[in-house]
Amino acid sequence: MGKPTGFLEYQRLSEAYLPIAKRVKTYQEFVLRLSDEEAKIQGARCMDCGIPFCNTGCPVNNIIPDWNDLVYRGNWREAIEVLHSTNNFPEFTSRICPAPCEAACTLNIPPTAPVGIKSIERVIIDKAAENGWVVPQPPRRKTGKKIAVVGSGPAGLAAAQQLARVGHDVTVFEKSNRIGGLLRYGIPDFKLDKRLIDWRMAQMVAEGVRFQTGVLISNAALPKGVISDAKMVISAEKLKKDFDAVVLAGGSETPRDLPVPGRQLEGVYFAMEFLVPQNKENHGDIENPISAKGRHVVVIGGGDTGSDCVGTSNRHGAASVTQIELLPQPPEREDSALVWPYWPLKLRTSSSHEEGCARDWSIGTKEFVGESGKLRAIRAVRLEWKDGRMSEVEGSEFEIKADLAFLAMGFTAPVGGVLDAFGVDKDARGNAKATTDGAGCYATNVAGVYAAGDMRRGQSLVVWAIREGRQCAREVDQFLMGSTTLPR
Structure with a gap:
């Protein structure tokens, strides 16, 4: 693969960032793409390891060694064809996927460093876009079958594109005023330029996909913390009557609450009450009603959403940003000999943390303290963890x-009311009950109704959503036509 001795000759080269002082002044992407020559050298590091664990580490099973080799040899157009064969949206994954493929890379065993798979992927898709190699793939024939996709995040978009390409008439319903779901509104612009969503959407429209925004499919009010622009409600019964199949692919948007004294104070918000309006402000739709400028910000929760709050607060000009986490601090380096090729538990410092953030672990929130109805401080306590049990330090x-x-602190379930409206059985976590094994994968207990992505598996990664959307599309096509040519 690539150059047989490349992994011995070349060191890993990661993508560079714009300086902090410059990037925090805007909401634009700041990760600098590798040059073509740099990408070729990184592709040369892909060794002939025999068993490419990166393929199985990647949820969509990208054929990574093949396109690494093609990049090394300068066969860019063939590289994008191989990349697109497993992944509908590499422009998204190459920017926001945490790259479990790199954790599974054979070179991730010390003392070497893994191949920069994610950075190579970005060069491939960006170069393909710039050269006009990403073109609509309309079907050769139409089947006459109509499919409704509820939710326009990565799972819904992947399912819609796959189904449209085999000739079905696909309509995507989105409760917000723009397409993209959590891709558009849950992820800050500085991590993902939303023009990429519009670019891919234009391709899908040319392939025959119809999009309807501002439409809520539900029979109940949305739970607190879930934001919607819906101006129309369509019943589940109408969807089942008007379409031959329905794919439920909404995001996991019901946020986990923290019911401690003072929760009602002004100044205590769910993360999405801050992030979603900011993305809408960047689009010119509204003004974010929450400003962190000159204020002391505390983010409760140590995951990606918390990191996004940190980065957005810094761009507002916060006086200070502190992030606290209930769990203990992870080790700075994983024990690769123990966990490889699986995703390791280790300390992860994001670009937002580097921009300015105090971090603390094993912290429990006892009370939100206020004055005149407004938040003034958080009363917290240090925690001790032993044998997986938590106790407060006296x-x-x-x-x-x-x-x-x-x-x-994460999300607990799909948007309220959607599953109930269709009468779909739920699992213990409140997600749609649908298996991925055996016959009838992704099918719910309701005939012709399928579920994929967060709505089925719970809060997860964009790459898992794409995988489930693609696989669900195959099952729907099989159900409607009796056979299918779509990949697994």
Whole structure:
């Protein structure tokens, strides 16, 4: 693969960032793409390892060694064809996927460093876009079958594109005023330029996909913390009557709450109450009603959503940003000999953290403290973990100055009402009950209704959503036509 001795001759080269002082002044992407020559050298590092664990580490099973070799040899057009054969949207994954493929790379065993798979992927798709190699693929014939896709995030978009390309009439319904779901509104612009969504959407329209925005498919009000621009409600019964199949592919958007004293204070918000309006402001739609400028911000939750709150607060000009986490601090380096090729538990410092953020672990929130109805501080306590059990450290209570607190502790279930409207059975976590094994994969208990992505598996990665959308599309095509040519 590539150059047989490349992994011995070349070191890993990661993508560079714009300087912090410059990038925090805008919401534009700041990761600098590798040059063609740099990408070729990184592709040369892909070794002939025998068993490419990167393929199985990647949820969409990208054929990574093949396109690494093609990049090394300068066969860019063939590289994008191989990349697109497994992944509908490499422009998204090459920017926001955490790259489990790199964790599974054979070169990730010390003392070497993994192949920069994600950075190579980005060069491939960006170069393909610039050269006009990404073109619509309309079907050769139409089947006459109509399919409704509920939700326009990565799972819904992947399912819609696959189904349209084999000739079905596909309509995507989105409750917000723009297409993209959590891709558009849950991820800050500085991590993913939303023009990429519009670019891919234009391709899908040319392939025959119809999009309807501002439409909620539900029979209940949305739970607190879920934001919607819906101006129309369509019943599940109408969808089932008007379409031959329905794919439920909404995101996991019901946020986990923190019901401690003072939760009602002004200044305590769910993360999405801050992030979604900011993305809408960047689009010129509205003004974000929450400003972190000159304020002391505390982010509760140590995951990606919390990191996004950190980066957005820094761009507002916050006086300080502190992120606290209930769990203990992970090790700085994983024990590769123990966990490889699986995704390791280790300390992850994002670009947003590097822009300015104090971090603390094993912290429990006891109370939101306020004055005149507004948040003033957070009363917290240090925690001790033993054998997986948590206990408070006696006498360790302290206060953190806070004008704003963002709850970024994950999401618990799909948007309220959608599954109930269709009468879909739920699993123990409140997600759609649908298997991925055996016959009838992704099918719910309701005939002709399928579920994929977060709505089926719960909160997860964009790459898992794309995988499930693609696989679900195959099952729907099989159901409607009796056979299918779509890949697994």
